[in-house]
Amino acid sequence: MNAPSPVIRLQAVTLRYGRIPVVDGVDLEIAANRVTTLSGPSGSGKSTLLRTLCRMNDRLPGFSVSGKVEVLGQDVHAPSTDVCDLRRRVGLLFQKPCVFPKSILENVVFGLKYHHPGERARFPELARRALEQAGLWAEVKDRLDAPAVALSQGQQQRLALARTLALEPEILLLDEPTASLDPESSAIIEELAATLKARCSLVWVTHDPAQADRIADRKIAFADGRILPHT
Amino acid sequence: MRRLLHSEIDFRHPFVLITGLLTALASGVVVFLFLFLVIQGQPAFTRMGFAFFSGEEWIPGETYGAWPLIYGSLVVTGLALLWVLPPALGCALFTSEYLRPKARVAMKAAMELLAGVPGILYGLLGVSFLAVWVRDVLGLIDGNTLLTASLLLAVMVLPTIMTLSEDACRAVPSEYRDTARALGLTRAEVVFGVVLPQALPGIAGAVLLGLGRAMGETVAVMLVIGGLDRVPLPWYDITQPGQNIPSKLGREAAEALGSGLHWNALIASGLVLFLMVMLFSLAGNFLLKRKRA
Numbered sequence: 169m170n171a172p173s174p175v176i177r178l179q180a181v182t183l184r185y186g187r188i189p190v191v192d193g194v195d196l197e198i199a200a201n202r203v204t205t206l207s208g209p210s211g212s213g214k215s216t217l218l219r220t221l222c223r224m225n226d227r228l229p230g231f232s233v234s235g236k237v238e239v240l241g242q243d244v245h246a247p248s249t250d251v252c253d254l255r256r257r258v259g260l261l262f263q264k265p266c267v268f269p270k271s272i273l274e275n276v277v278f279g280l281k282y283h284h285p286g287e288r289a290r291f292p293e294l295a296r297r298a299l300e301q302a303g304l305w306a307e308v309k310d311r312l313d314a315p316a317v318a319l320s321q322g323q324q325q326r327l328a329l330a331r332t333l334a335l336e337p338e339i340l341l342l343d344e345p346t347a348s349l350d351p352e353s354s355a356i357i358e359e360l361a362a363t364l365k366a367r368c369s370l371v372w373v374t375h376d377p378a379q380a381d382r383i384a385d386r387k388i389a390f391a392d393g394r395i396l397p398h399t
Numbered sequence: 400m401r402r403l404l405h406s407e408i409d410f411r412h413p414f415v416l417i418t419g420l421l422t423a424l425a426s427g428v429v430v431f432l433f434l435f436l437v438i439q440g441q442p443a444f445t446r447m448g449f450a451f452f453s454g455e456e457w458i459p460g461e462t463y464g465a466w467p468l469i470y471g472s473l474v475v476t477g478l479a480l481l482w483v484l485p486p487a488l489g490c491a492l493f494t495s496e497y498l499r500p501k502a503r504v505a506m507k508a509a510m511e512l513l514a515g516v517p518g519i520l521y522g523l524l525g526v527s528f529l530a531v532w533v534r535d536v537l538g539l540i541d542g543n544t545l546l547t548a549s550l551l552l553a554v555m556v557l558p559t560i561m562t563l564s565e566d567a568c569r570a571v572p573s574e575y576r577d578t579a580r581a582l583g584l585t586r587a588e589v590v591f592g593v594v595l596p597q598a599l600p601g602i603a604g605a606v607l608l609g610l611g612r613a614m615g616e617t618v619a620v621m622l623v624i625g626g627l628d629r630v631p632l633p634w635y636d637i638t639q640p641g642q643n644i645p646s647k648l649g650r651e652a653a654e655a656l657g658s659g660l661h662w663n664a665l666i667a668s669g670l671v672l673f674l675m676v677m678l679f680s681l682a683g684n685f686l687l688k689r690k691r692a
Contacts, residue, residue, distance in 0.1 A: 224580065253583065255581055262578070262581070264574065279582035
């Protein structure tokens with residue numbers, strides 16, 4: 169069987185804050201429809217690398233990139249790259265759940281309002297699908313107009329996931345998405361990874377080797393800004 | 400006393416007693432001011448009745464109709480807010496969202512410096528340049544008009560509204576911006592879709608503070624408003640001279656002190672000003688609560 173084609177390809181990528189390299193000369197290919205985990209100690213560069221894939225580090229003072237970062241066949245730093253479109257296609261879930269002080273429904277359709285303003289009539293249906301994918305529909309279907317901030321931390325993280333999934337990203341980047349959650353909520357999100365990989369490719373940063381063992385199709389370990397051999 | 404404090408607070412503790420007395424003193428000043436205005440202004444209300452609010456003639460010793468003053472206060476303040484809101488909010492958003500940290504600090508320092516400039520200096524600027532400019536541009540005989548006063552007030556409250564609005568924008572958690580950017584929103588969409596709605600209560604507070612200053616500003620307005628106790632004809636012609644309550648008080652308070660009904664009528668005007676500012680604050684707070692709900 170042929171290996172799936174890579175959706176992410178890094179060639180000699182070095183990421184620096186000022187003169188200090190945090191990722192040093194990394195070559196890497198990540199296959200489609202897999203769960204790939206990036207693990208390693210704090211400061212090893214895994215989160216910086218993850219955010220570079222959707223150019224979320226651009227505004228950090230002193231941040232610079234050398235080498236080639238190719239995502240979905242496109243050089244993300246090419247002048248022709250539409251950063252907003254890139255971020256729609258490459259969703260990012262943060263460590264700490266962040267929901268807007270709006271209703272549950274408004275949170276889910278938040279990105280849709282900007283990317284598909286002409287499809288408002290379909291928003292309820294799209295919101296339902298995204299909430300189902302995030303495993304939250306059954307818990308919130310009767311209170312979609314309730315404030316999102318009233319949800320538990322775990323539910324808020326799944327709401328943030330639904331908001332990202334509503335945009336139908338081709339790649340989903342998860343930056344320690346369970347680090348601030350209780351074990352039960354973490355388990356729910358881990359289970360979701362297995363079902364989500366049929367729709368998109370997942371790159372998951374984690375500190376926890378046991379979590380990487382549970383969810384990963386491929387594990388990549390970082391140390392001092394480099395990929396450890398044999399991972 | 401006990402019913403006003405948290406249950407675990409011992410009101411006999413010296414620190415609680417002292418801070419409580421100071422709080423009572425501060426609140427007492429407001430109550431005293433209100434009572435002073437009501438008691439001293441009451442003879443004018445009794446003598447004039449509703450004509451005090453609706454009358455257009457103010458002739459000391461004969462009749463006291465405050466409508467031109469109320470009209471002048473509302474028009475000058477309303478126009479000032481109309482002129483100042485677009486540049487103040489634009490400047491606040493630009494400074495908060497687009498400027499690099501060093502440039503932002505420099506801009507804020509300049510605005511805070513301007514916010515502290517005494518009103519009389521603005522008044523001198525208004526007399527020297529603004530009134531002359533309005534006269535020449537509009538071809539008027541006299542540049543001291545309601546329009547001139549509103550433009551000068553707009554310049555005066557711009558730093559206050561801008562700097563407080565900028566603070567409100569900066570107070571929006573950066574996670575909201577990052578989340579919106581990660582969803583693929585453009586910078587403008589992040590500003591108008593996330594930052595501005597979240598900063599709105601703070602911006603409204605800034606506007607209310609600006610409105611308070613605009614309504615109460617005396618000396619600068621007195622120099623450029625024209626000092627005519629008359630509602631313009633037609634009523635919307637803001638290129639005519641007019642009068643507002645603080646300007647009237649500033650012009651006549653010294654000579655009217657102890658003169659009976661003239662003094663009472665001026666104090667009654669002050670009470671109207673006090674109530675108008677309070678009404679606007681309450682309306683602003685009400686609107687904000689509805690927005691938050």
